[in-house]
Amino acid sequence: MAGIEGEGNRSRINSILGVALQSTSFQAELSISQLVKLYGGLYNLDLSPKNIALALERSGLSEESRKRFKQLSGGQQQRLSLLIANIARPLLLLLDEPTSGLDPQSRRGLWSEIESNRRGGGSILLTTHSMEEAQSVCDRVAIIDHGKIITVDTPQNLITKHASDPRVLKVSRGKVTLEDVFIGLTGGEIRG
Amino acid sequence: MADTYQGRIQPRSAPSPIKAIKSLFVADFLVLTKSSRALIAAIMSPVYVLVISRSSKAQAKLGGSPFLLTLSVTLGLLSLSLISYTLMVARDRERGVFQRLRVTPAPTWTIMASCILKQVVVSEVLTEIVLIVSSQLLHINITFADYPKTMLIALLEAFVFLAIAQSLVGLLKSATTVSAVGSFLFATPLLTGLLGVSGVLGETFQSFAKWTPVGTIMAIFQAALSQTQWDEHTSLALLACFGYIVVFGFIGVRYFKWDAR
Structure with a gap:
C-alpha cells in the first residue's frame, strides 16, 4: 500500500490508514478530549489543547469535550470515531458501517462529514448494508456476495x-433502485 | 514532531515505543482514577487486616508483625492482579478497546506493556502505603534501608501475580468467566499458601505450600525483613518465582487473544 510492503510493516501501514470499525470501542471512562489526545499521540501527533478544541468544533462535538465516551449519543460516538480515524489525515480511510443504528439526522450529518473528508483528498473505503448510503456518498460501489465481488461501478x-x-425486475417495486440491484444480484434469502 | 494537525503535512512515521507507551500510560491511569472501586478495595483489604490485628495479642497469635506485613502486601497485590487487572483486561477486550488501539501505528506490544506498567506502579504505591500503615499500627521498626528492599520484593511479587493473571486472561475470554475464576484463584493460592505455610494442615501440605507462588514470596519477604535467615530454601524460592513468571507469562502471552470473539 502506497509503496509500503504489508508484511512486517504493520506500524507504517497503520500510520497511513484511518480506521473506524463497527465492533470496536473507546475507553468508556475517558472524556472525548482525552481520547483525541491519546489517539493523536498514537498517530505520532502532538496535539495542543487548542487544536483538540478546534478538531472537536469541526466535528460538532465542542460542547461535549468534557463528557465521557459512554455519555455520548450513538451519533456523537460515530462522529468521534470518524474524527479519530481521520486525525492524521490518512491516505486511506476505512469505515465499517459508520451510520449503523443512527437516526436520520445523525446519518445525514455523518454523510456530510464523509463528503467533506473525501473533498479533502485521500480515499475512503466504506462498507455498508444501506444502499441509500452507498448511493449518497460513494463514487464507486462494489457488491460483495459470499466474499466475492460480483460487480463494481458507479x-x-x-x-x-x-x-x-x-x-432485479423481480424484486423491484417500481423504479429500479440500487437496493433492487443489490437484492437481485445477491438473492432474496435472509442473511445471517 | 511538530504539531501537524492543522497543516496538510501528513505524518508518515509511527510513534516511537516510548511515545506510544507514554500516551497509553496516561490514558490507562486516567481510566484507573475514574474507575477506582477495585483499586480502593485492593488498598483497603490489606489496611483492614492491619487494623484488626494491631493488638500485640493478635500479632502473636497470627505469627508476628513481619508475617502480618507480608500477608497484607500479598493480599493487596493478589487482589490487584487477579481481580482488578484481569477484569480490566477482559472488559476492555470485550468492548473492543484493544482492537481499536491495534489499528493505530503504535506497536502492539506497547498496549499490554502500558497496562502492566500501570499495575506495577500501583503495586508499588500499595506496598508503600502498607509499609507506612504497618509501621504505625504494628509498631514495626522499618529502617530506611528496608524500603527499597521491600519495594524490590514487592516488584517481584507483582510480576509473579501479574504473570498468573495474564495467563488467566490468555486462557479465558469471557469477562464474566474471568471474574469468577479470578475470584476463585484469589482465595485459593492465598489460603493454600497461608494455611499451608503455617503448618496447621500438616507437614505434607506444608512442604507443598512453601513452593506455591504465595509460599515462595512469603519466604523471601520474611527473610528480607530479617525474620528468618536467607538460606538455601529462600534462594530456591527466588528461582521458583522467576520460574512462575516465565511459565505463566509465556502462557499469558502465547494464548492471549486481543478479540473476545
Whole structure:
C-alpha cells in the first residue's frame, strides 16, 4: 500500500490508514478530549489543547469535550470515531458501517462529514448494508456476495446496467433502485 | 514532531515505543482514577487486616508483625492482579478497546506493556502505603534501608501475580468467566499458601505450600525483613518465582487473544 510492503510493516501501514470499525470501542471512562489526545499521540501527533478544541468544533462535538465516551449519543460516538480515524489525515480511510443504528439526522450529518473528508483528498473505503448510503456518498460501489465481488461501478451505472436484469425486475417495486440491484444480484434469502 | 494537525503535512512515521507507551500510560491511569472501586478495595483489604490485628495479642497469635506485613502486601497485590487487572483486561477486550488501539501505528506490544506498567506502579504505591500503615499500627521498626528492599520484593511479587493473571486472561475470554475464576484463584493460592505455610494442615501440605507462588514470596519477604535467615530454601524460592513468571507469562502471552470473539 502506497509503496509500503504489508508484511512486517504493520506500524507504517497503520500510520497511513484511518480506521473506524463497527465492533470496536473507546475507553468508556475517558472524556472525548482525552481520547483525541491519546489517539493523536498514537498517530505520532502532538496535539495542543487548542487544536483538540478546534478538531472537536469541526466535528460538532465542542460542547461535549468534557463528557465521557459512554455519555455520548450513538451519533456523537460515530462522529468521534470518524474524527479519530481521520486525525492524521490518512491516505486511506476505512469505515465499517459508520451510520449503523443512527437516526436520520445523525446519518445525514455523518454523510456530510464523509463528503467533506473525501473533498479533502485521500480515499475512503466504506462498507455498508444501506444502499441509500452507498448511493449518497460513494463514487464507486462494489457488491460483495459470499466474499466475492460480483460487480463494481458507479451507483448510477450499476442501476442502468442491471435495470433490465430479470432478477432485479423481480424484486423491484417500481423504479429500479440500487437496493433492487443489490437484492437481485445477491438473492432474496435472509442473511445471517 | 511538530504539531501537524492543522497543516496538510501528513505524518508518515509511527510513534516511537516510548511515545506510544507514554500516551497509553496516561490514558490507562486516567481510566484507573475514574474507575477506582477495585483499586480502593485492593488498598483497603490489606489496611483492614492491619487494623484488626494491631493488638500485640493478635500479632502473636497470627505469627508476628513481619508475617502480618507480608500477608497484607500479598493480599493487596493478589487482589490487584487477579481481580482488578484481569477484569480490566477482559472488559476492555470485550468492548473492543484493544482492537481499536491495534489499528493505530503504535506497536502492539506497547498496549499490554502500558497496562502492566500501570499495575506495577500501583503495586508499588500499595506496598508503600502498607509499609507506612504497618509501621504505625504494628509498631514495626522499618529502617530506611528496608524500603527499597521491600519495594524490590514487592516488584517481584507483582510480576509473579501479574504473570498468573495474564495467563488467566490468555486462557479465558469471557469477562464474566474471568471474574469468577479470578475470584476463585484469589482465595485459593492465598489460603493454600497461608494455611499451608503455617503448618496447621500438616507437614505434607506444608512442604507443598512453601513452593506455591504465595509460599515462595512469603519466604523471601520474611527473610528480607530479617525474620528468618536467607538460606538455601529462600534462594530456591527466588528461582521458583522467576520460574512462575516465565511459565505463566509465556502462557499469558502465547494464548492471549486481543478479540473476545
